[in-house]
């Protein structure tokens with residue numbers, strides 16, 4: 001399998017290049033040259049079967065089957081349920097896909113555990129060391145710390161926005177004791193952190209010092225690892241006699257999760273539609289409604305992990321909707337980076353709308369949804385999941401699957417404020433309070449980050 005950049009049509013990379021570069025050299029995002037089709041066995045298989053085939057197809061001959069096996073086994077051993085991603089029925093038409101049964105209680109574990117194991121395999125083979133940067137609005141950083149801490153060949157640098165992640169999310173990152181983890185608290189928002197990661201990846205003298213990459217979902221391996229749960233959910237629905245392909249409502253920040261659903265459909269999974277559910281950080285929803293993709297300052301919300309105004313993976317969708325035209329894609333994102341705003345042409349906008357729609361949910365509606373879900377189903381959900389459930393209630397699709405992306409225990413303050421109850425405990429979060437924290441506060445400027453590095 002070869003990979004090309006969304007800003008350059010030439011298939012010049014293999015899976016390990018995409019994995020160890022993170023971002024393509026021209027600033028574009030890697031995408032596979034073709035979309036592989038899953039076998040009938042995988043489409044009806046369990047999580048391990050699906051994950052092996054998905055990752056094997058994307059790795060091609062760049063990594064051994066044994067390396068893929070090890071990565072998937074590592075993933076499965078960290079989950080507290082054999083189903084890995086259980087599907088709950090909330091009503092006749094509405095289902096909830098729980099993705100938070102892993103070691104950091106968020107969906108990020110599903111891809112991060114695999115990506116870490118594959119990174120280790122690739123580095124062992126090449127004999128290299130790697131500095132990995134990751135920007136986080138809460139969940140990705142915690143998953144990355146858990147997956148990469150103590151890994152010999154990797155130095156992990158995590159950038160989170162100061163005071164804009166939940167206290168539990170922060171502690172998941174900052175209580176790490178491994179020497180290979182550096183936490184930076186950036187005086188800005190998630191979009192600042194992500195901009196800094198992209199600037200670091202493009203920095204010539206850093207690149208000259210050694211390999212650098214990112215484990216944000218700009219990294220193809222991260223995105224690929226999020227495909228299997230759509231395949232498994234589609235089969236779980238079929239086994240329950242639900243034949244119509246479901247519409248998936250995805251709590252959306254960086255748009256990686258929603259794009260993984262798009263990929264799952266391309267690979268043969270029964271996905272009837274995709275709805276990106278966003279909070280009041282709604283640049284994506286406004287782009288799809290008005291045709292103007294415009295940056296805005298992030299508004300703090302209780303669904304902190306979705307406080308993103310410049311979702312990186314939108315570029316992959318634009319590339320596909322533009323007929324895989326790298327020139328058109330480059331023009332859109334260079335304009336957006338330069339001017340902070342770009343107008344999508346009518347043809348592109350129509351094609352984007354054919355692929356995905358977006359619904360924006362405000363704070364009051366999110367809190368109301370948490371109360372409604374508790375009253376109707378006895379479930380306490382996290383604010384991100386509530387955004388998806390509220391969006392799912394606004395659409396008429398049947399069946400509809402909302403993704404439960406994080407455990408409510410990661411957000412006790414928001415839960416208590418909304419439903420006046422404590423969230424149920426999550427054993428993976430026990431013992432965080434009271435442990436010493438380590439992080440360095442930095443200005444949202446490249447020079448400031450370089451000085452700390």
Ligand SMILES: N[C@@H](CCOP(=O)(O)O)C(=O)O
Nearest residue numbers: 136137138139140216217253
């Ligand atoms: N919502 C994320 C932001 C980073 O997204 P990713 O898709 O790059 O992992 C978070 O919780 O950090």
